[in-house]
Amino acid sequence: MVAWHLSERNDLAFAHETLDRLRQHVNLRSVILHSDQGFQYTSKQFNRKLRQLGMLGSHSRRGNFLNNACIESLFSH
Known part of the structure; x- marks a missing residue:
């Protein structure tokens, strides 16, 4: 894990804020930013921001939870 951010909402603003904090460091x-297929990570605005930052978004195919299992376990705590 390189950066993290807490929010009361899991929305697009939260995802953008996390990227902004990450790029400071x-x-x-x-x-390559690998995430699940949540609406905030697949939105046009988020992917536009990734391109502006020179990043590439990566998502696993639907129903393939194993590659996110370790991070999902961390978030559950």
């Missing part, structure tokens, strides 16, 4: 060029 890390050069994001050519970074």
Whole structure:
């Protein structure tokens, strides 16, 4: 995990804020951001921001939860 951010809402603003905090500490060029297929990560606005930062978004196919199992376990705590 490179960056994290807490919010009362899991919305698009939350996802954007996390990226903004991340780019303060890390050069994001050519970074691959792997996430689930939540609406905030598949939205046009979020993917536009990824491109502006030089990042590539990555999502697993539907029903494939195993590649996110370790992070989902962390978030459950």
